[in-house]
Amino acid sequence: MDTMPIFQAIGILKGKITQSQSDEYRFLIEINNVSYEIKTYHTSKCTREKLIKHIQENTSPARIMVYPRLKIDPDTAKQKVKFSLANFITTEDNSKLVGILSDNEFILRGIYKKVAGFKDPCITVFKNKDKRNELLFEKHLSKGKTKYFLPMNIPVKWKDAVITPYDARDSEIQQKYFVSLKAKFSAKKSTFTYHSLLDAPTNEIPQAIFVEPEQDLKTEETYIMSNF
Template sequence: MKSQIESTGNHELRLIVYPKAIHFPNPEQPHQIAFHFVKYENNNNVKAFKKYENLEFKLSGLWQFIPVCKIPCISVYRNFTPMQLELVKKMSLPRKVEFMKAKHLPLFWKDAPIPPFQYNPTLEKEERGKPMFVSIKAKFQPHKNVFKFDSLLAMPQVEAPEYFKAGKELKAEAMLALKEVGSLDDNRPS
């Protein structure tokens, strides 16, 4: 950040980040929220500054419970675009799976208009239902390590926009490939 301030002369920079959650196999072990740096934004871009306050995020994804988290999550997947598809085709198998991985972000949403989907294996497939797609504004709560609902940006939808998702077979193949190569970093496309 220091080099960015020195190169631009602007002392009012804002970090733009994507959130991600790390969940552990034991539901008793608390998840961790981390952030991936995207870019700096300066105060000249007034419109973008006013859209979201600090710690506010637009979250769009599937509203559901996941097995390793007691708090319902918004499962955020990468949007499918032809341009992204071309990039994915060039990636190694482990990188593809990593790219397609959902971000399951824990969310407190009191009085949600729809309940979070919860998978029930005892029901017949037709009776289980499926998670709804939601688009909301949420505020990150650092002291609780979760997001809290702020406002609805669109009505919940039965059908989600097209997105990337790695299936079980692709994940299994990627795990085998990773074991052979040693790590994800050893297998970057050139």
């Protein structure tokens, strides 16, 4: 790797975007006749205003950079996919990510593992360990609220994967791999499918704030720190 690896989940979506009438920070993007929620509560004011301006002045699809937000619905056990807006992409945008990714593609960097509740192995993305996140964690921990620091599990359909996913329930599969890959998002199926490796899988896990549910996906009140 040319630079220090980090946990990451970010991608580009292209589709027609509309703004909610009831919540000014909530948007919908339509991709292949399927709509997904786009939240902008933590998006910069400038980026959000660019998106609103595009909606007001254009009927053409927009390209946006987003963070995926996935969770299992405890009532239906089905996967819910939403997104948070990271950036509005203009025609002049020449950032590195825009150069790497095509529409509806994502960069996923995390630990490849099996997770209860998901049919496919997941890329588990933790919060990176830096001064800002460490201070935030201490603040949230003092209030007994560490839900924000839970990892995000992103199931990936990876046929003929070059490594075996870590499985905490299988004593014979205890090797953990950090992977960096590109995945294609299918709007119709709400799935991520492996496209290509960005770097070779490694046993060297980047520094992160490792917080996980102690019991299962439905347990959100009790957490443990886990070391890798």
